[in-house]
Amino acid sequence: MKRFCMIILIVATSIFNCFGQLIINEEPIILDTESGKIYGTLRVPPTNNKSVPIAILIAGSGPTDRNGNQPQMQNNSLKMLSEALFYNGIATLTFDKRGIGESKDSMKSEADLRFENYINDVKAWIKLLEADKRFSEISIIGHSEGSLIGMIASQNTPSVTKYISLAGVAEPAANILKEQLSKQLVTQPKSVQDLIFSYIDKLENGEMIEDVPMSLNSLFRPSVQPYMISWFKYDPQTEIKKLTIPVLIVQGANDVQVTSQQADLLQNANQKAQKYIIENMTHVLKDYDQTDMISQQAVYTNPTLPLNKELVEIIIDFLKKEK
Numbered sequence: 001m002k003r004f005c006m007i008i009l010i011v012a013t014s015i016f017n018c019f020g021q022l023i024i025n026e027e028p029i030i031l032d033t034e035s036g037k038i039y040g041t042l043r044v045p046p047t048n049n050k051s052v053p054i055a056i057l058i059a060g061s062g063p064t065d066r067n068g069n070q071p072q073m074q075n076n077s078l079k080m081l082s083e084a085l086f087y088n089g090i091a092t093l094t095f096d097k098r099g100i101g102e103s104k105d106s107m108k109s110e111a112d113l114r115f116e117n118y119i120n121d122v123k124a125w126i127k128l129l130e131a132d133k134r135f136s137e138i139s140i141i142g143h144s145e146g147s148l149i150g151m152i153a154s155q156n157t158p159s160v161t162k163y164i165s166l167a168g169v170a171e172p173a174a175n176i177l178k179e180q181l182s183k184q185l186v187t188q189p190k191s192v193q194d195l196i197f198s199y200i201d202k203l204e205n206g207e208m209i210e211d212v213p214m215s216l217n218s219l220f221r222p223s224v225q226p227y228m229i230s231w232f233k234y235d236p237q238t239e240i241k242k243l244t245i246p247v248l249i250v251q252g253a254n255d256v257q258v259t260s261q262q263a264d265l266l267q268n269a270n271q272k273a274q275k276y277i278i279e280n281m282t283h284v285l286k287d288y289d290q291t292d293m294i295s296q297q298a299v300y301t302n303p304t305l306p307l308n309k310e311l312v313e314i315i316i317d318f319l320k321k322e323k
Helices: 002-020 077-087 101-106 115-130 145-153 173-184 190-204 214-220 225-232 236-241 260-269 293-300 309-320
Strands: 026-033 036-043 052-058 091-095 135-143 160-166 247-252 274-278
Touching (some): 026 091, 052 077, 052 145, 115 145, 115 225, 173 225, 236 260, 247 260
Parallel strands (some): 052 091
16 A cells, blocks of 8 residues: 555656646736837746846847747747746746837837837836846846847846847948848849948948938838938947956857857957857757758747757856856
8 A cells, every 4th residue: 555655656746747847937027118018928937035037038130029939930949948047947038029029019110210229128127127026136148139239238237247149240230231232132233232332331320311212212211221320330349348247159050140250259359258159050049950041941930849958058057157
């Protein structure tokens, strides 16, 4: 009888452990801004009446939501990272940027939007979390474009103790845009590229462009120019150099959107930063052994494919390490 009871206890404990791992405490959280509400999700591990560290995850460019997804590109990368941190005793905040997902109504008009709006949103999230006694310290994790937003928001903010750049670029956005366009314009006359690049140079110098040809209106329409000017003025190498807190730079070797050279440049700018180049990891933080965008679509659109294991281990080790 005792042996039978012991077997039941072992089985019951195994079932509890199995299903207990699936239970993630998620709380909705809202940031009020002048232009509307920004919606997020808090995942807070059991605190046992003790404060725990929290990381703010910042999504990349485009219509990327709090989970790392876009309308035609579901991969759950940021959701998976948030859950992995939860299981290791680290709370997280993920949020839909203004204009995205649940936060779509908080979008300013295109003519009024500035890159600083995204930076200030993160600063406001930091201030909101500072008032929550459950959290002992705040770290920032920025992915892709979120890397630049996060490194600027982290500056001169005492409550932010660590910063992580995931697949972040090191060059100003104007340089990156030129590089991308030069590939797309390879079949066009050189005069077309020269005209477009001259427009980018003007915006980088803070000048508005008048009389944009209709053929280029989608890229240089008057209403989007103020945002581009506000974005182009930031140099990630300059910004990361300003950080005095511990910095971690992580880049996937098989990222077809951001090269490993960008991570090298970021580390050169902040030589105290730790840097890891992870073999086979793609831009969405999952593994794939080929480096062409077409075949990698299978990774970008697979929400069940796990994150790179080394990535998770590196981030957890960095966040838990004493300063």
